[in-house]
Amino acid sequence: MTASPRTVTADALFAGFDADLFVTDPDIIASYTRDRTRAYVGTPLAVARPRSAQELSALMIRCAELGAGVVPQGGLTGLVGAAVSDPDRPEVVVLLDRMNAIRSIDTVGFAMVVEAGCILETAKLAAEEQDCLLPITFGAQGSCRIGGNVATNAGGFNVLRYGMTRDLVLGLEVVLPDGRIWNGLRTLRKDNRGYDLKQLFIGAEGTLGIVTAVALKLFPRPSQVETALIGLHTVEDAMALYAMARRSCSDLLSAFEIMLRPGLERGLTHRPELSDPLETPCPVYILMELAGGDRVDLRALLESCLADAGDLLMDGVIAMNKAQAERLWACREAMVESQSRSGPYLRTDVSVPIAQIPAFLSAALETLAQSLPEGQPVTYGHVGDGNIHLNIVPPADWPVEERKALFARAEEIIFGTVDQFGGSISAEHGIGRSKKQAFLQRVDPVTLDLFRRIKRAIDPEALLSRGRIFDL
Amino acid sequence: MTASPRTVTADALFAGFDADLFVTDPDIIASYTRDRTRAYVGTPLAVARPRSAQELSALMIRCAELGAGVVPQGGLTGLVGAAVSDPDRPEVVVLLDRMNAIRSIDTVGFAMVVEAGCILETAKLAAEEQDCLLPITFGAQGSCRIGGNVATNAGGFNVLRYGMTRDLVLGLEVVLPDGRIWNGLRTLRKDNRGYDLKQLFIGAEGTLGIVTAVALKLFPRPSQVETALIGLHTVEDAMALYAMARRSCSDLLSAFEIMLRPGLERGLTHRPELSDPLETPCPVYILMELAGGDRVDLRALLESCLADAGDLLMDGVIAMNKAQAERLWACREAMVESQSRSGPYLRTDVSVPIAQIPAFLSAALETLAQSLPEGQPVTYGHVGDGNIHLNIVPPADWPVEERKALFARAEEIIFGTVDQFGGSISAEHGIGRSKKQAFLQRVDPVTLDLFRRIKRAIDPEALLSRGRIFDL
Known part of the structure; x- marks a missing residue:
């Protein structure tokens, strides 16, 4: 059961299975060895494409017999290194693409x-x-x-x-x-x-x-969607608008996205065909969306919600049609896209209790401005989930090594601030390999012990996705 | 660690703790030995009322040292025997009532x-x-x-x-x-x-x-609630109304309860001050509720939803005020209360995939009518959750032993029908002790093995609530 995976031969692994269970073309295999981040590049033992749970079951039994590690792979969009083959320990990559009904x-x-x-x-x-x-x-x-x-x-x-x-x-x-x-x-x-x-x-x-x-x-399926972009003075005002909107919109609020002005400006520079969406440049923007069925007057609901907010609002626009709504969302997309235009940047995906968003952002941005004035913060997120992407874009002419050093220091500042607010260093993307060290630095011993007990209970030989999140 | 709990003395358990951590009055202890069903009556080793997680932690450490079993107890409303002390193995009952902030x-x-x-x-x-x-x-x-x-x-x-x-x-x-x-x-x-x-x-x-x-x-908090009672020809029509209502009410539907006529009639007999709520007696009733904030015209939404349903409806009434809404809900409560008026009855709490409710009810009620015509089915449930209470009320003059035999046969029929539709024999109340046998008869070996692995990983000595759901 615990044979070193180095000793696993293709013959032993493949014997008895349909030949086309496995990908053998090296060029195709190469495409499964890395994700978009290219942070982890591992050569798999084999790449398998089972057609059914039964076929995968037989393969897992074989891998358990041989002590071969296995890693399932989806669309490789997780970007934390969980689904690419371990660079230090070749694994059988299992693609689920044939099971797509x-x-x-x-x-x-x-x-x-x-x-x-x-x-x-x-x-x-x-x-x-x-x-x-x-x-x-x-x-x-x-x-x-x-x-x-x-x-x-x-x-x-x-x-x-x-x-x-x-x-x-x-x-x-x-x-x-x-x-x-x-x-x-x-x-x-x-x-x-x-x-x-x-x-x-x-x-x-x-x-x-x-x-x-x-x-x-x-x-x-909602048959109506209403979209508005609101400009505000402060993040605090955005939170007040959130609390009001949740109350006045009867659970029909479907998005409430925050963007800070510097990020939006980057996006507008990147895609100059998108003119500034509001007349007044505002420090904080909220892109909000309501969705519902035919029978609710969503437009009136949105208008009355914004009328209530009154003095909170600096400026704002309600999309009058789908094209206008798409243009508002395009400003957000432009901001996201613009970040990678001048080379690698630091992307974080953190969360804090919703009500703590203003204090968290204020503390993190202030420390970043003092300690790392060279990096431009691009800040946006999902307010209703307490989920903030506080990213750092280095100057365009910086070489890779200097960028890396900047990212490490910036991440330390951002994660340290997250810790102060009882937040999470991974809201959406998980831990995988890339956040494992930061996770293990912070996790309390009881939680880690429970993780290990569960892993041992279900996968005592650590055959599956070994070394992701934590080690046994 | 594995001393027989029979050898645990009060002195060993209590030593070093504040005296008032434990309840010592035998009369008060007696009130924690049974729930409303009185199906399981166990004399606890002790009844503890910790004031903090730290105090409970110290008590758990002591119980682990002594090998004493422990069972946490809330309000004793679960009614499956999970939270009362084991009759065969005295346990320390932990009340959380002092930790209520x-x-x-x-x-x-x-x-x-x-x-x-x-x-x-x-x-x-x-x-x-x-x-x-x-x-x-x-x-x-x-x-x-x-x-x-x-x-x-x-x-x-x-x-x-x-x-x-x-x-x-x-x-x-x-x-x-x-x-x-x-x-x-x-x-x-x-x-x-x-x-x-x-x-x-x-x-x-x-x-x-x-x-x-x-x-x-x-x-x-919804500031508006709209309530309607709808009479329909069949359970199929009720399901069609459900699918329409979910679509037309924009996720503002907050309740969609089904009742069959025989149960409602029992309730009306039990509380004659409640007159028949609809002019036409209907085979199937739906009590539906919409809830939302101030800014949505919920009444118009409900009316248009019912107008769409058109020919599906036999009869119906929209509550014009809170008192009328309460009267509609009182009909449902009267039905529930009426069941226990003539002694013990069988209560089930099953679920099936929502779309299977008509076929499930038709199959179960037909088999019950053929095999056990003496028992009156009282049928109601939460349509949106696929959760049905199909209860059996025996004739008022039946003695306890005959009732028990009827309940066992009826439960077998109902659970057997649930199995046919891929349903659950416990939708809400859990397994505890009272559904353990029926659960173990049905559970697949992989699921049971995973349960045991998890229990062993977290509670290897089975100190906590031993014997509930399954055995190690």
């Missing part, structure tokens, strides 16, 4: 069952065709896969209204490290028969099992 | 932190005073405690809109079986730092840890 959509029970390899956007479109909404929404939806969304507990734009991926999973089918198939693929809304095992696998970054199929909650 | 309410972040012994209704009222809603709502809310709600993953009326207790928990503080305190008491909305440990303790019925404090999501 949409098995069922239930328009009465508002549920769908999809296989883990289904691209998120494909699943979303299939739901839309049935006039339903699968709410998981973020930039990488065209390439990420549902199994990866579950393994990373993906967040995104609509968490405020619909929750994280965890909140949307009704059931799972999982292949365990010993090859057994756990069948928890149910669409029941209430089921209190003992431990809720699916919770173990959601957000575990592939360390406890390989998700092969998922049952998801759906919602009625 | 509301620590904080955050009206911007929409979160509250409460201690586990807080009565649910107390927490709900405290949230309301801050114009917030703590959505957990059910009959026992005046006596159940938050810690018990978490341990049982409580459901109730508003699950359709706001989810189960699990969906509302942001963080937990838990005393582990070895006495360590796990501090996961956070109000973060997004936090993907490895395994989500709180999920282990939610719904575990006290078998993995003792919850001492809880951070909960709040929502804006």
Whole structure:
């Protein structure tokens, strides 16, 4: 069981399986050795593309016999190094792309069952065709896969209204490290028969099992969306607007995104065809969205919410049509895109209690300005989730090594400030390898001990995704 | 560590603790030996009322040293025998009633932190005073405690809109079986730092840890509620109305309760001051509720939804004021109360996929009518959760033994039908002791093995709530 993986031969691994279970073309294999960050490049033992949970089960049994490590891989959009093969210990990479069927959509029970390899956007479109909404929404939806969304507990734009991926999973089918198939693929809304095992696998970054199929909650597809961009004096005012909007919009608020002026300005410079969206330049912007069915006067709701806010607002615009709404969102996208235009930048993904956002931002930005005036902070986030991306863009002419040193110091400042506010250094993307050290520096011993107990209980040989998040 | 609990003396247990940590009055102790069902009556080793997680931690360490079993007890409203002392193995009963503070309410972040012994209704009222809603709502809310709600993953009326207790928990503080305190008491909305440990303790019925404090999501308190009682021809029509209502009501639907005519009639007989709520007696009734803030015309929304339903409806009434709405809900309560009027009855709490409700009810009721015509089914439930209470009331003059035999046969029929539809024999109340046998008959071996691995990982000596749900 504990043979060194170095001794695993292709023959021993492949024997008895259909030849086309494995990818053998080295060029194709190369494409599975790294993600967009290229921070971890590992040559896998093999790349397998199972067609069913049963086939994956047989492969897992073989890998357990040989002591070969295994790592499941979705769309490689997690960007923390969880799903690429370990550079120090070759692993069998399991692609779920052949298991991509949409098995069922239930328009009465508002549920769908999809296989883990289904691209998120494909699943979303299939739901839309049935006039339903699968709410998981973020930039990488065209390439990420549902199994990866579950393994990373993906967040995104609509968490405020619909929750994280965890909140949307009704059931799972999982292949365990010993090859057994756990069948928890149910669409029941209430089921209190003992431990809720699916919770173990959601957000575990592939360390406890390989998700092969998922049952998801759906919602009625909103037929109306109203979008506004609001300019404010301060982050405090943005929080006051948030508390008012949640109350006055009757749970129909679907996005409440914050952007600070410097980031928006970068975006406008990057895409000059987007003129400044408000007449008055404002220190803080909120992009808010309401969504609902035909029968609610959403425009009136939005207008009355903004009228209530009165003196809080510096400036603002309500999109009069879809094109105008898209233009407002394009300003946000331009800001995000602009960051990578002058080379590598530091991207963080932290969270604090919602009410602490102003104090957190004020403390972090002040320390950064004092200690690292060379780095330009680009700040945006999902207010309703307490999730802030406080990124640092170095001067365009800085060489890589100086950038790296800047990023390390900036991350230390940002994470240290997160600690002061009882926040999380990883709100959405997980720990994987890239945040492991920062995580282990901060995790309390009881939590780490419980992690290890769970890992040992489910994967005692640490065959699956070894060394991600923590070590046994 | 594994001394027989029979050898545990009071002196060894109490030594070094404040005398008033333990209840010593035998009359008071007696009140903690049984729940309302009186199905399990166990004499505890001791009854402890810790004032803090630290004091409970010290007690758990002592119990671990002595090998004494421990069971946490909330409001004793779970009714499956999870929280009463084991009749066959005296345990230390831990009451959380002294840890009942509301620590904080955050009206911007929409979160509250409460201690586990807080009565649910107390927490709900405290949230309301801050114009917030703590959505957990059910009959026992005046006596159940938050810690018990978490341990049982409580459901109730508003699950359709706001989810189960699990969906509302942001963080937990838990005393582990070895006495360590796990501090996961956070109000973060997004936090993907490895395994989500709180999920282990939610719904575990006290078998993995003792919850001492809880951070909960709040929502804006709805300032408007609209209520309607609709009469329909069939359960199929009720499901069609459900699918339409979810779509046309823009996620503002907060309750969608089904009742079949025979149950309603029993209720009306029981409380004759409630006249038949609709002019036409209908086979199926739906009690539906919409809730929202000031700015939405909820009445118009409800009316247009019902207008759309058109020919589906046999009869119906919209409550014109709060008193009328209360009268509609009183019909439902009268039905529930009426069941126990003629002695013990069988209460089930099952779930099936929402779209399967008509087929499930049709199959179960037909088999019951054929096999057990003496028992009167009383059928109601939460449609949006696929959760049905299909209860059996025996003739008033039947003696206890005949009732028991009827209940066993009826439960077999109902649970067997649940199995056919891939449902759950326990939607809300959990397994505890009373559903353990039925659960173990049905559970697949992989699930049971995973339960045991988790229990062994966290509580290897099975000190906490031993024998609830399953055996090690």
